[in-house]
Amino acid sequence: MGQIEKEREMLRDAAKKLAEKVIAPEAEKIDQEAQFPQNVVGAMGAQGLLGIMLPEDYGGMEGDITSLCLVAEEIAKVSGTCSWIVVIQAMGTLPLLLEGSKEQKEKYFNGIAEKNSLAAFALTEPQYGYDARSIKTAFEDKGDTFVLNGTKFFVPHGGVADFYTVFATSDPGKGPEGISAFLVDKETPGLSFKENAEKLGMCGTPTADLIFGDCEIPKENLLGPQGKGWPIVMGVLNMIRPAIGAQAVGIAQGALDYAAQYSQDRKQFGRPVSQFQGLRFMLADMATQTEAARTLIYKAAGMIDGKAENYEMHSAMAKYFASDVAMKVTDDAVQILGGYGYIKDYPMERMMRDAKVIQIFGWSNQAQRELVAQHLVKG
């Protein structure tokens, strides 16, 4: 095993221990009380999991997308919502990794290493989801500052994150060419938060609207060149998708393991239900689908880490395949538990609810299929 593989395995082991010892005993409570688990954030910070891909010079673990996927998968086996903490953190810090100046990296990355600062990524708006090229949140160049006005929607970690990468336009008529990226601190005057309605799943993660009302941003908080925000959006989404898919693989594996065990414990007609072929074949299909999804995820992650060209298609394939598998596998796992799968005393229904959003966020699975199709046909 080479040095990189050894370091990845160390990170995976740290995540596995944290998942089993700290997160698993609390997973049900986090879901039912819908409280953001600050203690888990602290434990993740202590293991370096809030800065997996950040450079060592800034207190990071200098990991890669494969490392991030391994960590997300391990944590998602026991809690989708806790795996989301590391994925949203990576999504919030990737823009800085890709385009941040030395000063910006120093300020924000050191904050993560020293006080477990959290990050978030704010692109979507109430009227613009998949069609994010048309966003209307506006910025105006006022000489010494930029002034932001508008609303961002569905921002996980909204209100708990310390800083946000926010995308805004100088002129909606310009489309992607008008979009710039800004780093916005939580406490900036003119920024307020409105928590979104109760969600189906991932209940421990708050999502909020970010409302900008004449919000003044210092000039130095422009991220990358003005008008070059869209390549950051696409760069981050293409890189993060395998990690989103790794969450799906983790949830599917967690559900499969639980259902397989349950089927051996539960007896009907005087024998374990695992002896009935109807369930055995379901378990076999669940395992095969999960393994296929895992293979696609780590192939896409490896392409990104290896700086392969054209990884976008594999990244999209991996995300949509894995999240569709997680939905199917968790649905089957509920079925294997019968009526017990449907009640909140057992984790199956939580896993099914958590899996659902993975088909939607990071752009919907229809958007992923469209991305793949664009690589196959021109018209």
Ligand SMILES: Cc1cc2nc3c(=O)[nH]c(=O)nc-3n(C[C@H](O)[C@H](O)[C@H](O)COP(=O)(O)OP(=O)(O)OC[C@H]3O[C@@H](n4cnc5c(N)ncnc54)[C@H](O)[C@@H]3O)c2cc1C
């Ligand atoms: C819990 C959660 C977390 C999120 N996290 C983030 C985040 O961190 N940052 C962020 O910026 N956003 C985030 N989002 C927003 C998420 O990315 C959007 O919800 C997603 O892109 C879909 O946008 P929409 O909900 O507006 O649906 P719409 O874009 O309105 O789409 C509605 C439906 O139409 C389909 N559709 C739309 N256009 C087409 C088309 N051209 N072809 C085929 N089908 C189409 C979609 O697939 C969908 O099924 C999050 C959302 C949720 C629910």
